[in-house]
Amino acid sequence: MIAVATPIGRRGFLQLAAGGLTLAVGLDSRGQAEGPRKFGADAMPGGTVDDPLVFVAIAADGTVTIVAHRAEMGTGVRTSLPMIVADEMEARWDRVRIVQAGAEEARYGNQNVDGSRSVRHFLVPMRHVGAAARQMLEAAAAARWAVPVAEVQAVQHEVLHKPSGRRLGYGELAAQAMKQPVPQGEDLRLKTPAQWRYIGKGRIGAFDLPEIGRGQASFGIDARLPGMVYAVVARPPVVGGKLRRLDSTAALKLPGVLKVVEIPAYAGAPAFQPLGGVAVVANNTWAAMQGRTALVIEWDDGANAGYDSVAYRRTLEAAVKAPAAAVRDDGDAVQVLARAPDERRFAAEYYVPHLAHAPMETPVATARVTESGCEIWTSVQNPPAAQAGAAAALGLKPEQVTVHVLLLGGGFGRKSKPDYVTEAALVAKAMPGTPVKLVWTRDDDIRHGYFHTVSLDRLEAALRPDGLPEAWLHRTAAPTIASLFSLGAKVSAPFETGMSALNMPFAVPNVRVERAEAEAHARIGWFRSVANIPHVFATQCFIDELAQRAKQDPLRYALDLIGPPRKIDPGTLADAFNYGESPERYPIDTGRMRAVLEAAARGAGWGRKLPKGRGLGLAFAYSFVSYAATVVEVEVGAEGKLKVLAVDMAIDCGPQINPERIRAQMEGGAIMGLSLALASEITFERGRVVQSNFHDYEVLRMSQAPRVIRTHLIGGDPTLPPGGVGEPPVPPVAPALANAIFAATGERIRSLPIRRH
Amino acid sequence: MTTVQINGQARSVSASEDTPLLWVLRDELGMTGTKFGCGMALCGACTVHVDGAAVRSCVTPAAAVAGRAVNTIEQMQHDRVGRVVQQAWVELNVAQCGYCQAGQIMTAVALLKRTPKPSERQIDDAMNGNICRCGTYPRIRAAIQLSARRLAGEKA
Numbered sequence: 001m002i003a004v005a006t007p008i009g010r011r012g013f014l015q016l017a018a019g020g021l022t023l024a025v026g027l028d029s030r031g032q033a034e035g036p037r038k039f040g041a042d043a044m045p046g047g048t049v050d051d052p053l054v055f056v057a058i059a060a061d062g063t064v065t066i067v068a069h070r071a072e073m074g075t076g077v078r079t080s081l082p083m084i085v086a087d088e089m090e091a092r093w094d095r096v097r098i099v100q101a102g103a104e105e106a107r108y109g110n111q112n113v114d115g116s117r118s119v120r121h122f123l124v125p126m127r128h129v130g131a132a133a134r135q136m137l138e139a140a141a142a143a144r145w146a147v148p149v150a151e152v153q154a155v156q157h158e159v160l161h162k163p164s165g166r167r168l169g170y171g172e173l174a175a176q177a178m179k180q181p182v183p184q185g186e187d188l189r190l191k192t193p194a195q196w197r198y199i200g201k202g203r204i205g206a207f208d209l210p211e212i213g214r215g216q217a218s219f220g221i222d223a224r225l226p227g228m229v230y231a232v233v234a235r236p237p238v239v240g241g242k243l244r245r246l247d248s249t250a251a252l253k254l255p256g257v258l259k260v261v262e263i264p265a266y267a268g269a270p271a272f273q274p275l276g277g278v279a280v281v282a283n284n285t286w287a288a289m290q291g292r293t294a295l296v297i298e299w300d301d302g303a304n305a306g307y308d309s310v311a312y313r314r315t316l317e318a319a320v321k322a323p324a325a326a327v328r329d330d331g332d333a334v335q336v337l338a339r340a341p342d343e344r345r346f347a348a349e350y351y352v353p354h355l356a357h358a359p360m361e362t363p364v365a366t367a368r369v370t371e372s373g374c375e376i377w378t379s380v381q382n383p384p385a386a387q388a389g390a391a392a393a394l395g396l397k398p399e400q401v402t403v404h405v406l407l408l409g410g411g412f413g414r415k416s417k418p419d420y421v422t423e424a425a426l427v428a429k430a431m432p433g434t435p436v437k438l439v440w441t442r443d444d445d446i447r448h449g450y451f452h453t454v455s456l457d458r459l460e461a462a463l464r465p466d467g468l469p470e471a472w473l474h475r476t477a478a479p480t481i482a483s484l485f486s487l488g489a490k491v492s493a494p495f496e497t498g499m500s501a502l503n504m505p506f507a508v509p510n511v512r513v514e515r516a517e518a519e520a521h522a523r524i525g526w527f528r529s530v531a532n533i534p535h536v537f538a539t540q541c542f543i544d545e546l547a548q549r550a551k552q553d554p555l556r557y558a559l560d561l562i563g564p565p566r567k568i569d570p571g572t573l574a575d576a577f578n579y580g581e582s583p584e585r586y587p588i589d590t591g592r593m594r595a596v597l598e599a600a601a602r603g604a605g606w607g608r609k610l611p612k613g614r615g616l617g618l619a620f621a622y623s624f625v626s627y628a629a630t631v632v633e634v635e636v637g638a639e640g641k642l643k644v645l646a647v648d649m650a651i652d653c654g655p656q657i658n659p660e661r662i663r664a665q666m667e668g669g670a671i672m673g674l675s676l677a678l679a680s681e682i683t684f685e686r687g688r689v690v691q692s693n694f695h696d697y698e699v700l701r702m703s704q705a706p707r708v709i710r711t712h713l714i715g716g717d718p719t720l721p722p723g724g725v726g727e728p729p730v731p732p733v734a735p736a737l738a739n740a741i742f743a744a745t746g747e748r749i750r751s752l753p754i755r756r757h
Numbered sequence: 758m759t760t761v762q763i764n765g766q767a768r769s770v771s772a773s774e775d776t777p778l779l780w781v782l783r784d785e786l787g788m789t790g791t792k793f794g795c796g797m798a799l800c801g802a803c804t805v806h807v808d809g810a811a812v813r814s815c816v817t818p819a820a821a822v823a824g825r826a827v828n829t830i831e832q833m834q835h836d837r838v839g840r841v842v843q844q845a846w847v848e849l850n851v852a853q854c855g856y857c858q859a860g861q862i863m864t865a866v867a868l869l870k871r872t873p874k875p876s877e878r879q880i881d882d883a884m885n886g887n888i889c890r891c892g893t894y895p896r897i898r899a900a901i902q903l904s905a906r907r908l909a910g911e912k913a
Contacts, residue, residue: 072854073854074852074853074854074855074891075853076853205847205850206850206852208852208855209846209847209850209851209852209855210843210847212852212855212858212859213843213846213847213852213858213862214790214830214831214833214834214843215789215790215791215829215830215831215833215859216790216831217855218789219792219855219856221789221792221793222789224787224789230784255773256773284772284776284780284784284785285780285783285784285793286772286773286776286777286780286784287773287776289796358890359854359856359890360792360794360800360802360854360856360857360888360889360890360891361792361794361854361856362793362794407854407855407856408854409792409854409855409856409857410854410856410890410891411854412890439793441796442794442795442796442797442799442800443796660850664850664853664893664896665853667892667893667895667896668853668891668892668893669892670892671889671891671892671894672890672891672892675892693795693796693797693799694795694797694799694800694888695797695799699888699890700892700894701885701886701888701894702880702881702884702885702887702894702897702898703881703882703885705892705894705895706895707877707895707898709895
């Protein structure tokens with residue numbers, strides 16, 4: 001069972017709130033409109049908190065309890081962040097217990113598990129927490145022995161008095177340690193990287209693995225409460241649709257069906273609001289599903305009823321053929337392209353369809369509404385957003401809504417949109433005092449999600465006599481995630497163009513990036529690696545095409561295009577986004593870009609002679625302030641049968657905190673990248689999603705997965721600020737595959753998924 | 758009222774006869790180790806053993822297993838093959854989110870009981886019905902092969 005951390009300061013633990021010591025270095029400065037721009041964690045709601053009294057408790061028996069304040073969706077943060085604390089505080093891992101925090105951002109700091117930020121933003125605060133706790137234990141021991149603190153040292157769950165050899169266990173020191181002042185600032189003594197026992201070693205398995213293997217881990221869908229009832233919802237088939245007529249007579253006659261509850265359609269922009277519809281509540285999930293089938297409903301489809309993916313693709317194709325507003329314009333790309341002779345000018349267009357996240361655990365939430373407030377058990381990436389959404393819908397204050405965070409059965413961005421939590425809260429409100437578990441079926445998940453955008457990217461280049469581009473024009477058209485929050489938003493937002501469209505650190509003098517208009521007719525949401533998916537697919541396939549035109553080896557060509565090692569201020573590329581990070585701390589380092597590309601190529605044996613029908617393809621990307629590259633090896637048989645033989649994945653994410661989980665993310669990123677490249681596609685007809693389950697929304701299966709995935713961890717400089725890990729492996733996979741297919745067959749892939757070719 | 762033999766115990770079930778075994782296990786009996794993934798036998802998250810064979814409980818009516826031996830993931834720590842497989846899963850850090858892994862383990866145990874030394878192709882065929890969206894397939898394959906070596910008494 002997952003332990004839930006409210007409240008932590010119970011009997012037997014240190015009194016966490018003792019003395020009112022709530023030190024909160026780096027707390028957010030929201031509301032400070034004036035002053036210099038904030039970066040990184042400081043710009044996030046809740047900022048960071050590094051108070052050991054908030055995160056660590058030590059029991060009299062020596063058990064060290066560490067709070068995991070961010071939700072676990074499979075990347076390993078529930079292990080990695082407490083592991084950082086345990087390392088710095090010299091706790092023995094087998095004496096550590098992890099408890100999961102609920103939604104409480106003011107207490108713990110930012111809790112939005114999204115954007116590959118958990119280790120990036122909390123490495124330093126968690127080191128502070130652990131180091132401060134260690135020093136407090138040392139100070140308590142020194143006081144007990146009446147010796148100078150310089151004579152004592154914490155070593156693996158004990159404090160040792162070096163001159164006398166005396167020892168005291170952490171449990172014996174717990175109460176006294178708590179009374180010590182919390183060291184901060186220059187008084188904090190962090191370990192040197194050479195002193196780390198767990199960080200960077202990759203020897204600690206994910207905390208929940210044994211329970212997962214025994215079927216005892218608690219995911220959101222596993223919440224159980226006395227008297228619990230179950231609900232499923234019939235939602236409008238078209239986004240923005242409304243209920244016109246409902247007859248629930250037949251549904252209510254079915255055995256087990258208890259109640260039918262209308263959920264109002266959303267007003268304004270969709271944001272994280274429920275789509276609206278009709279919930280059927282029953283005494284088990286199956287009865288609720290049968291009840292839903294028995295509902296007689298007429299919908300008013302509304303403004304998006306005409307959305308059709310075939311027609312929309314033509315709209316996007318037309319949009320990228322006309323000039324559009326520039327968001328980056330270095331030199332004079334338009335003139336250079338206009339003057340270039342035909343044989344040195346080249347253009348291509350790339351299409352990526354909508355995608356559904358399809359986490360194996362569908363969206364699910366359990367809620368109980370009483371006179372005093374609402375209690376929720378769920379699996380969400382952003383618990384405070386779930387809390388805020390439910391509170392707003394119920395007319396409560398956020399602090400009246402308690403959110404218990406259970407394990408997420410996958411997230412990939414879907415579960416950072418807590419519409420399903422608000423649905424559960426609204427249905428529970430109609431059944432006061434009764435806990436309601438609201439489950440999305442797989443059909444619901446595929447048909448009513450927040451979809452990855454659909455995109456057309458047009459690239460055009462004029463080549464110099466040496467084959468490298470003199471001018472580069474990228475025109476992108478894709479419905480924007482901004483449309484989720486601002487009705488009618490039609491052009492890519494800066495955080496979207498800032499994902500591998502604007503910020504191409506190439507040695508090209510004339511660069512122009514334009515965004516064409518594209519209306520949204522579905523809920524557009526972020527999906528693991530977001531706008532990097534289309535932008536990296538387009539640009540990396542295009543670079544491979546340019547290398548072919550220039551009759552050069554793609555690796556050589558890519559390295560020449562990146563140019564010599566140098567550090568580039570993303571601001572000079574018209575990118576003010578840079579994943580929210582400071583351009584000084586996180587410049588784009590082309591030396592690191594080159595190194596990952598070379599590592600992936602070396603791993604794959606780039607340049608070796610291949611049998612007929614085989615090919616190697618490469619791609620690289622800077623994303624989430626990390627550097628990643630992929631080389632794919634394919635074999636294409638006589639009947640066009642495609643087999644992915646091997647994938648080489650390289651990453652430089654700066655310090656490697658949990659290398660074992662980094663490799664896991666790279667392996668998983670390779671599989672997810674191949675899924676979207678080969679198989680997955682969401683399409684709309686008459687405003688409705690055509691697909692409904694894994695038979696028509698295909699994802700990779702065991703037999704399609706490459707037998708060989710080699711992972712290469714490059715760099716690892718512990719003095720660098722950390723980069724992201726969860727998302728960066730995904731973007732280069734699809735273009736590397738497409739480029740490998742070209743190398744094997746001479747056929748260009750410019751449209752995904754590849755199974756349609 | 759149907760009586761079902763689950764993990765060696767006779768359990769009487771009050772859900773309607775057409776209710777899939779999955780929801781009987783999860784909602785009525787409170788055995789939440791078996792997971793819901795698709796409801797159409799497309800993803801394998803709900804896999805259990807019925808008389809030793811891997812079966813998708815989301816499309817198997819409770820009435821259809823009356824009088825037959827059902828084993829779930831909760832039973833695997835008491836099963837010779839199940840224990841070996843669970844151990845391999847932990848050692849190789851197979852899981853990422855972990856949600857599909859109960860179903861993966863159930864399918865793998867059924868495979869190894871039927872085919873103690875599965876070929877790559879046999880692993881593909883057996884495991885193809887179990888989706889992992891996190892992409893742990895390479896480690897699942899490795900864990901099955903490690904389990905097979907251990908069950909054969911080889912040092913691994």
